[in-house]
Amino acid sequence: MQQDLKSELTKQVIIDEAFRLFHENGFKTTSIDKIMIATKLTKGAFYHHYKSKKELGLEVISSKLQSRVHQAMIEPLGELGDVFNVLENTFLHRIKTFSLYDKQHGCPMNNLINEIGDFEIAYQFALKNIIESWKLALIKLIESGKKEGVIHEYISSSAVAVFLISAFEGIRGIRKLYDDDLILDEYISGLALYLKQLKKV
Amino acid sequence: MQQDLKSELTKQVIIDEAFRLFHENGFKTTSIDKIMIATKLTKGAFYHHYKSKKELGLEVISSKLQSRVHQAMIEPLGELGDVFNVLENTFLHRIKTFSLYDKQHGCPMNNLINEIGDFEIAYQFALKNIIESWKLALIKLIESGKKEGVIHEYISSSAVAVFLISAFEGIRGIRKLYDDDLILDEYISGLALYLKQLKKV
DNA sequence: CACAAAACATACTAGTTAGTATCTTTTTTA
């Protein structure tokens, strides 16, 4: 195989397995050894492509994690149509479609935020970046809702954005403790109520 | 010193230091060695009182963590006075009074939920218990607000309870990423808005 | 095709981990 292609492929396999293991078992308890066993490669290969576990962690956050949040939570905000439909689709309906795996292991980003958000400035910064772009995309959507005349102008867009994100990340942690979806249904009712009051009659 | 008193005292010192280190550095990366160095005792003392790290973890959750949540988030819900004042005091004003330490390291319970909520059934269960009693206390308060005629009857009390808890835990994680309180202020505005719409005019 | 460089493998290091075995010290009790 071509060398640069092979290199990229190997790095991608390492990132994918690292992401999966971080999600399933946490960052700190996932060792380079475990990751490399999962990739069926060896430690030599790892340290040829990455200089440290920290470098891999940052790569997982800034590439894998960021793109996932973009795809799942940010891009759908740009869809055409009613602002409330868009919000309901991303924050409310979507949570119902999660696989059992995703419900049991929570939000990969939220897990990292709570496990290593206060551990290293570099992680803190990389994770904050994702939250900030999510927040900005939400603010943009809410502002457009105000212009369209469907959302009250007196409402703070950033406050709504932060509150929505907080509740979403919060429930994804709490859901891990339960073995059914009742708690999710309650979150959904609570959110539906919240969205309703943003709406101009 | 009296033997049973000495034993209780030692166990309490271990629990206190363990809780502090779990909060500052996480559960999995806090070793028995580190805890016992902090207590100025030795490993022999630890394994005389506890049979494993898991047993200590469960003890920290069911005694220390539970009592903290009770004291800070559940008992204040029983205070006399306006339901909305009580909710604002626990979910809104209180967050402003947090120390820098508490802002930087987040909610000890939420940290554990996200780090080990999917790690061991025993931890899952112990943490769920705390959330459940918090939720029940909130439901009780909201129901009483309905009876007093200050909260709309059509609103689901459990939905509001879960949504409030989710947002609170969510923001305590996200706050860790920032080095100022702007994001907290936005959460507070978002929450104030949410509480307002529960209110019967 | 020879040689260089990249990709990967093997074998190690020093430090850390949960837990155990066995010791000494302190407290209780007969």
Next chain:
DNA sequence: TAAAAAAGATACTAACTAGTATGTTTTGTG
């Protein structure tokens, strides 16, 4: 006060950790 039991200290084990040193294999290039 002597024996017993609890509290605590010391010294270990085997497994695991991030990272390194040095080997072999694969790929690119003159």
